[in-house]
Amino acid sequence: MTPSDCAPAGADRAHAAGAARRRQPRGPSGCSRPTVHPGAWWLWALSLGTAATRTTNPLLLALLISASAYVVATHRTGTPAARAYPAFARLALAVLLVRLLFAVVLGSPIPGTHTLLTLPEVPLPHWAQGIRLGGRVTAEALVFAAYDGLKLATLLICVGAANALASPARLLKSLPGALYEAGVAVVVALTFAPHLIADVQRLRAARRLRGRPDRGLRGLLQVGLPVLEGALERSVALAAAMEARGYGRSAEVPARVRRTTAALTLGGLLGVCAGTYGLLTAEGGTYGLPLLFAGVAAALAGLRLGGRRSLRTRYRPDPWDARAWLVAGSGAAVAALLGLASAHDPEALHPGVVPLVTPALPLWPAAVVLLALLPAFVVPKEPS
Known part of the structure; x- marks a missing residue:
């Protein structure tokens, strides 16, 4: 009998698991590499936020929140930004409540016949026409405020989902060289709140362990x-x-390249603005899309040339693979199809409040929202 025959059966499983871990790509700190490009997660989450702006139907908005929350629950990372996701949810709830409070105190331009209560009205001078403090509060005004606040709350939750699924610091590595300095400023701004929330939670836990109060003003x-x-x-x-x-260090490039870069970037941004305006107006439908594509191409060429000034290198860049295309494509499909549904069937995606009607769940827009769950099934969970 050889020594290998005497080894317990669990040793073989442990050896196989160790070999599988060794085969996984490793990051700089020795941990397993992320499985999906961070830009794909951010495009997915921002696309869901864009889809939320195309509807005020509370059932569709609740479905968007549920889909994003399920993906976060199955694929969230262990970064401070991921731990701040509940704070984004609480912030969204606070925004909804503040919107309702404004509708009660300041009134609403929405007319209504179902009076819920009447507050004492404060008389205002003549130059404050259109502003009301107190007065009649109607059910139509509250429902309209709830729809509007829920739309903004859904957008905030989608941004929180992007932070939970991919750290902004990871996304910074994938930015073009021309946008690196601006990207650093954006990343620092985006990570300030998650780190602040993580510090507060850590200090409150430490105070509770020492038997000191962690609530109230004190x-x-x-x-x-x-x-x-x-x-x-x-x-x-x-x-x-x-x-x-060496942050801020840049390479010397010829003046001709600098002028070409500035012209392409500025012309591309102007083309994007003009093309977007053309798509939003009925008269510019013929030239809007070609102008938008030309502007995007010119802006990308300008960013490509502008990246020559950056001497930054990337260590083990995140690959953009088929899973990244599926993640980003699922979010983009939800945004595009909900935008199409909003144009063809506005009554279903924007339920009326005058008169009050019970919102119905449109079937094919609801099925479109379910496409947002695709990353939960095609992306493997990141190993802990």
């Missing part, structure tokens, strides 16, 4: 100072890291 004041101190230390560390990596 707890907030005693947590606020360490949070600000941690933010300052993180800013100093970030500045030192950027300086050590």
